[in-house]
Amino acid sequence: MSPSPSAPAWETRMELPEEVDLQLEVANVGSRSLAILADLTLCGLIFFVVYGLTFLITRDAAADWLLRLGSNAMEIGMALVIFGFQWVYFGLFEWIWNGQTPGKRMLHLRVIKVDGAPVSWTDVLLRNVSRPIDTFGPMGLLGLLMIFVSCKGQRLGDMMAQTLVIHETPIDWSIFDQFEPAESGPISGKAPVALPAIRLSAAQWELLHQYLNRREQLPAEVRARLAASLYEKLKPLARGTALELSPLVPEAWLAELARRT
Amino acid sequence: MTPGLFVRKNRPRWQRLETMLGTMESRGLRKTERSFLQELIALYRATAGDLAFAQTHYRGTTLLLFLHQLVARAHNQIYRPHRLSLSAALGYFRSQIPQAIRAHLQAVIWSAIVFLLGTALGLSAVQFDERAATVILPASVLNSVYSGHMWTGNIFSIVPAPVASTFIFTSNISIALLAFAGGLSFGLVTVWILFQNGFMLGVIFKLCADYGLLGALFEFVAGHGLLEISAIVISGGAGFVVANALLNPGPYLRRDALAQQGRSAVLMAVGCVPALVTAGCIEAFISPSHAPVGIKVALGLTLGLVFWLYLLATGRRE
Numbered sequence: 001m002s003p004s005p006s007a008p009a010w011e012t013r014m015e016l017p018e019e020v021d022l023q024l025e026v027a028n029v030g031s032r033s034l035a036i037l038a039d040l041t042l043c044g045l046i047f048f049v050v051y052g053l054t055f056l057i058t059r060d061a062a063a064d065w066l067l068r069l070g071s072n073a074m075e076i077g078m079a080l081v082i083f084g085f086q087w088v089y090f091g092l093f094e095w096i097w098n099g100q101t102p103g104k105r106m107l108h109l110r111v112i113k114v115d116g117a118p119v120s121w122t123d124v125l126l127r128n129v130s131r132p133i134d135t136f137g138p139m140g141l142l143g144l145l146m147i148f149v150s151c152k153g154q155r156l157g158d159m160m161a162q163t164l165v166i167h168e169t170p171i172d173w174s175i176f177d178q179f180e181p182a183e184s185g186p187i188s189g190k191a192p193v194a195l196p197a198i199r200l201s202a203a204q205w206e207l208l209h210q211y212l213n214r215r216e217q218l219p220a221e222v223r224a225r226l227a228a229s230l231y232e233k234l235k236p237l238a239r240g241t242a243l244e245l246s247p248l249v250p251e252a253w254l255a256e257l258a259r260r261t
Numbered sequence: 262m263t264p265g266l267f268v269r270k271n272r273p274r275w276q277r278l279e280t281m282l283g284t285m286e287s288r289g290l291r292k293t294e295r296s297f298l299q300e301l302i303a304l305y306r307a308t309a310g311d312l313a314f315a316q317t318h319y320r321g322t323t324l325l326l327f328l329h330q331l332v333a334r335a336h337n338q339i340y341r342p343h344r345l346s347l348s349a350a351l352g353y354f355r356s357q358i359p360q361a362i363r364a365h366l367q368a369v370i371w372s373a374i375v376f377l378l379g380t381a382l383g384l385s386a387v388q389f390d391e392r393a394a395t396v397i398l399p400a401s402v403l404n405s406v407y408s409g410h411m412w413t414g415n416i417f418s419i420v421p422a423p424v425a426s427t428f429i430f431t432s433n434i435s436i437a438l439l440a441f442a443g444g445l446s447f448g449l450v451t452v453w454i455l456f457q458n459g460f461m462l463g464v465i466f467k468l469c470a471d472y473g474l475l476g477a478l479f480e481f482v483a484g485h486g487l488l489e490i491s492a493i494v495i496s497g498g499a500g501f502v503v504a505n506a507l508l509n510p511g512p513y514l515r516r517d518a519l520a521q522q523g524r525s526a527v528l529m530a531v532g533c534v535p536a537l538v539t540a541g542c543i544e545a546f547i548s549p550s551h552a553p554v555g556i557k558v559a560l561g562l563t564l565g566l567v568f569w570l571y572l573l574a575t576g577r578r579e
Contacts, residue, residue, distance in 0.1 A: 018309035018310075020313045021316070022329060024330075079427045080431065083434070083435065087438055098337070112333075117337065118338075129442050132439055169326055173272060199263055202264050202319035203321065205264040
């Protein structure tokens with residue numbers, strides 16, 4: 001497993017038993033801080049809801065025993081809620097949601113083991129019990145510094161639990177499907193390309209698709225300009241095919257090209 | 262193969278794998294049938310192959326990024342650790358936790374020494390100057406002792422026992438977990454917590470002795486004290502195990518030593534949690550009650566003895 005020189009520092013590599021290297025994007029300081037912030041906001045909201053509910057119950061309580069019950073319940077509830085945020089919330093969610101808390105889910109982050117496996121209850125416990133030393137309050141500076149400096153973005157708790165936090169880009173296959181020829185869907189059993197294929201490099205292919213996906217959102221003038229410039233770049237590749245002499249305007253020509261790649 | 266053709270040919274398989282993973286993630290392993298798993302694994306292998314192909318031919322594309330994530334997700338579901346079942350959890354308490362504590366008995370002894378040093382210093386501080394007590398005890402406790410009453414009578418007549426027990430055990434578990442996590446600060450936080458709690462104990466005992474409350478204090482502490490202090494000392498020991506891995510990693514890298522020792526140290530801390538919940542309930546329900554002193558002493562001694570017997574004798578056969 002030799003990291004290629006082109007691998008950026010924010011990626012982590014792991015070798016699978018299937019003999020492929022998996023490259024995953026390590027979450028950066030910013031998104032991890034935002035996730036914590038989101039979790040704390042949620043905790044704060046729950047706190048105020050519990051507080052408000054018990055307050056309302058005890059305020060309108062006519063009977064004395066209900067008042068006492070309400071205030072007792074409120075005190076127990078508060079103690080448990082505070083304790084829960086400090087020691088249980090993060091660990092419990094990461095355990096049952098496979099490495100995600102509500103905040104992490106919102107920002108597409110996930111905790112995994114350094115070898116790519118899902119986290120177990122001891123991992124989750126180890127990385128979250130250490131939060132008073134490297135996340136909460138002023139100690140958060142230490143955690144930020146460690147995420148920033150360590151090569152896999154690990155704070156102390158991550159090192160102890162051998163975990164890391166990755167960023168998952170949501171998979172959206174539909175970006176590849178908008179220019180399928182209407183008559184043959186992607187799943188149909190026909191020969192996929194009846195037309196002679198035109199060879200684009202992966203980068204050119206990606207560029208073409210990015211343009212075709214984004215064109216609806218572009219102002220008309222930019223849209224036409226980009227189409228013309230792409231047309232100039234990609235036209236030589238169509239040499240010797242029916243597309244070379246095609247009278248289509250650049251944009252339609254590009255869509256036609258996408259169908260034949 | 263052109264990227265377009267590659268996507269068109271294999272996309273049904275990727276999407277099938279994706280939906281199967283979604284089902285599996287929401288349903289859990291136990292409820293999935295054999296044929297489902299076989300298909301999942303076949304799809305996973307094929308997609309891993311696609312990933313290898315894409316890595317060679319389509320570097321730097323979104324397609325490659327998606328395949329990486331899809332394979333990671335599948336790998337995550339296939340190579341998963343055992344889920345924690347009730348029997349596995351009981352197994353931890355039956356063997357792994359006592360074993361971890363026995364393996365690190367030296368750290369627990371050091372933790373006890375730091376705690377007792379704190380106690381000794383607390384005793385001698387009040388002996389030397391009574392005002393030392395104001396450093397660590399709240400004014401309400403001090404005033405009640407000065408007037409010759411136990412503060413517990415006031416507190417427990419106002420706060421009902423269920424509330425008090427919740428406060429007591431949540432704060433004690435917090436102290437225990439913090440003493441463990443404090444190991445990451447090279448043990449500084451652990452030492453501070455142990456010392457502070459020991460110091461407080463020393464101060465209270467000396468102060469009560471000076472105001473003729475020693476008997477009352479002893480009666481209050483007898484039921485839960487041994488269990489509570491044992492648990493705090495053990496979790497302090499867990500913190501020292503972590504600190505020792507950082508300070509003295511031996512032949513390992515510091516981070517490897519930390520990962521290895523942390524895993525058994527956290528079990529020590531987990532073992533303290535039930536003891537602290539028990540102690541918290543006794544402290545709130547029984548200790549302030551008018552039960553005879555003999556019963557409180559017997560209860561405290563029995564629980565302390567059972568706890569240590571459990572730690573020192575259970576799970577030896579492996």
